[in-house]
Amino acid sequence: MNVVSEIIRGITRDNPIFGLVLGLCPTLAVTTSVENAIGMSAGTAFVLIFANIFVSALRKQIPSSVRLPIFIIIIATFVSIVDMIMEAYFPPMYAALGVFIPLIVVNCIIIGRAEAYANKNNVFSSFIDAVGISAGFLLVLMLIGGIREILGTGQIVTFGYTLISLPLNPAVTTMILPPGAFLTIGTLMAIVNYKKAQKRAKGG
Amino acid sequence: MVEKALFTILMEGVFIKNFLLIQFLGLCSFVGVTKDVKSATGMSGAVIFVMAMSSTASYLLYTYVLIPMNMEFLGLISFIVVIAALVQLVEFVVRKNIPALYRSLGIYLPLISTNCAVLGVVLLNVLYEYNFIQSVVYGTASGLGYMVVMLMMSAIRERSLLVHIPSFIRGLPQAFFIATMLSLAFVNYFWVIPL
Numbered sequence: 001m002n003v004v005s006e007i008i009r010g011i012t013r014d015n016p017i018f019g020l021v022l023g024l025c026p027t028l029a030v031t032t033s034v035e036n037a038i039g040m041s042a043g044t045a046f047v048l049i050f051a052n053i054f055v056s057a058l059r060k061q062i063p064s065s066v067r068l069p070i071f072i073i074i075i076a077t078f079v080s081i082v083d084m085i086m087e088a089y090f091p092p093m094y095a096a097l098g099v100f101i102p103l104i105v106v107n108c109i110i111i112g113r114a115e116a117y118a119n120k121n122n123v124f125s126s127f128i129d130a131v132g133i134s135a136g137f138l139l140v141l142m143l144i145g146g147i148r149e150i151l152g153t154g155q156i157v158t159f160g161y162t163l164i165s166l167p168l169n170p171a172v173t174t175m176i177l178p179p180g181a182f183l184t185i186g187t188l189m190a191i192v193n194y195k196k197a198q199k200r201a202k203g204g
Numbered sequence: 205m206v207e208k209a210l211f212t213i214l215m216e217g218v219f220i221k222n223f224l225l226i227q228f229l230g231l232c233s234f235v236g237v238t239k240d241v242k243s244a245t246g247m248s249g250a251v252i253f254v255m256a257m258s259s260t261a262s263y264l265l266y267t268y269v270l271i272p273m274n275m276e277f278l279g280l281i282s283f284i285v286v287i288a289a290l291v292q293l294v295e296f297v298v299r300k301n302i303p304a305l306y307r308s309l310g311i312y313l314p315l316i317s318t319n320c321a322v323l324g325v326v327l328l329n330v331l332y333e334y335n336f337i338q339s340v341v342y343g344t345a346s347g348l349g350y351m352v353v354m355l356m357m358s359a360i361r362e363r364s365l366l367v368h369i370p371s372f373i374r375g376l377p378q379a380f381f382i383a384t385m386l387s388l389a390f391v392n393y394f395w396v397i398p399l
Contacts, residue, residue, distance in 0.1 A: 021376065024235070024322050029228035069288065076281040083280065099327050102280050106320045108232060178226050179387040186380030192370035 010132020013054070016109045016142040018192045023109040026100050027141060027192055028181040034158050037145030039093040041087065041114045043101055045070035045134035048110050049127060056120040066163075071114045072105070079105040109133065118136075147184050153178030207324045213334075223321050224353045225387040230321030234357065238360025245351075250288035250312045252347030254294065255285070258287045259343025263336055283326050291317045321350060335347050340398045346382050356386060 016022050023044075023075075030040040054074050083101050086094040094101065100162050104110065113133055118126040149156050152175035154168035174180050223229045230251070237247045262283050270276055295313045299306045316322055325346045330341040360382050370376065 021235075022232075024231040025228050028231065047327065061231065072284055072288070073281065076284055080277060080280050084277070099324060101330060102327055103229075103320050103324060105280060105284060106323050120300045174388070174391075177391050179391060180383045181228065182384040182387055186377045186384060190373050190377035193375075193377060197372050 003181055003183065006125070007132040008127045008136060011136040012135075013014060015136040015140065016133055017137070018189065019136075020109070020112065022112050023107045023137070024185075025103065026107060027155060028178075029167035031141055031181060031184075032176045033149045033150055034142055034145040034156055034163075036093070036096050037141035039086075039090070039123060040097055040100065041134065041141050042084045043097075044104055044107060044109070044137060045130075046082050047104050048113060048134050049130040050078045050119070051075045051110055051114055051124055052118040052126040052130035055114045056121060056123045057081050059119050067119065068111075068115070071111055075114070076105045083148055110138065141152070144181070144184050144188070145184065146150065148175045148180050150191040152180060208338065210338065213338055214341050214345045217342050218349040218352060221392065222349045222353060222390050223346050223353045224350060225383065225390045227324070229324040230319050231349060232352065233315065233319060233321075234383070235376060237315075238354060238358040238361055238379070240362055241355065241358045243312075244354040246308050247312045247315070248318055248347075248351035248354045249308075251319065251321065251350050252344065254287070254291060254316050255347040255350075256340060256344045257294065257328055258264065258290055258322055259339045260336075261286050261290055261331055263329060263334075263339040266330060267336075275276055277330075279330065282286075282337060283323060287322055287326070288317045321346070352384065353390075358364075 013019055017024070017027055026040055026044070030036045048174060051071070051074055057071075057072075066117040079102060082104065084096070086101055099137045113129065119128045121129070148155060150164060150166060151168070154165040154171040170178075175184070212331060217223075222225055224231065224234050233247055233251075238244050247387050265277075265282060265286060270279060270282065291313055295306075298313075329342060332338075332342075332343055357379075361379065364382070366380065374382070
């Protein structure tokens with residue numbers, strides 16, 4: 001199995017947002033800035049990687065009739081850990097992400113990967129799968145966060161550094177409000193669909 | 205915390221901090237189950253029911269079991285277990301006693317245990333430090349707000365089936381564009397009603 005191609009699969013074909021269409025709530029809610037997007041993805045990645053490793057390691061012991069409750073307990077344990085770590089060491093980030101850190105537990109991406117991948121594959125491939133999916137999630141969140149932040153505030157400020165500054169006067173404040181999130185993801189999905197249709201037309 | 209009037213909590217739950225359009229909770233069902241009005245109605249009914257029930261149950265659990273035993277850190281895990289158990293119980297009772305209701309709501313009930321809106325309302329109740337009555341009102345109001353938006357969305361999507369639009373916009377992108385317009389309308393409640 002090729003590690004690099006597995007990770008690329010997580011970013012492209014099995015991309016959690018555009019490929020599998022899972023985990024929409026955090027994607028839209030916390031992407032008001034690139035910084036929040038990175039924090040959210042880091043939390044989700046931690047939970048996804050550990051949940052995949054544990055589910056995969058225990059897959060022979062878990063009776064298949066009660067596997068979903070067991071997956072949820074495993075996931076909830078790691079979410080509680082992330083919740084406490086963030087509250088203790090990154091209080092501003094924790095305040096910005098709010099209720100969405102504990103809500104990682106019902107993020108369909110994690111239980112979806114546990115059920116569809118980790119439950120059937122060995123520990124190492126499950127780990128690689130989790131890394132790939134997390135990378136895909138991070139990139140999409142940063143893209144959406146970047147678009148919203150730059151249009152909404154005219155600049156991208158990440159962890160105290162101003163990355164880009166546009167002379168946007170006045171900035172489109174709507175973009176960092178809830179409608180901006182729907183507009184951004186709708187546009188991105190339309191572009192992805194358009195590219196897919198183009199590819200299909202070329203191939204067939 | 206500031207003592208909030210029940211009416212304020214009701215309006216917040218239904219309009220001002222609408223779960224779907226403002227707080228982004230429960231979006232999977234928002235784009236998944238709004239293809240026709242009938243299933244949107246069924247799903248909303250089930251959500252209102254479960255939200256009110258789980259707000260009640262989790263408040264009792266948190267206040268009378270977890271806090272006296274100093275086990276607030278187990279909150280998340282126990283809420284999930286409570287919601288899952290409650291959904292099972294509701295499904296069981298409804299199937300046995302009200303078969304007609306079960307036929308219309310039944311298939312949506314299992315979907316709800318992984319709906320972030322239900323866990324969200326429970327966590328927000330703890331975060332806002334609502335008391336018993338406030339928790340129940342907030343749970344019910346959030347469910348009502350969910351229903352209002354689900355019905356609007358599904359009615360618009362049903363009608364827009366006949367509209368000619370490019371094929372790459374049909375489906376999810378179109379749903380998100382409709383949501384943008386609805387959300388724009390709802391965002392303005394922030395300023396119209398200063399609470």
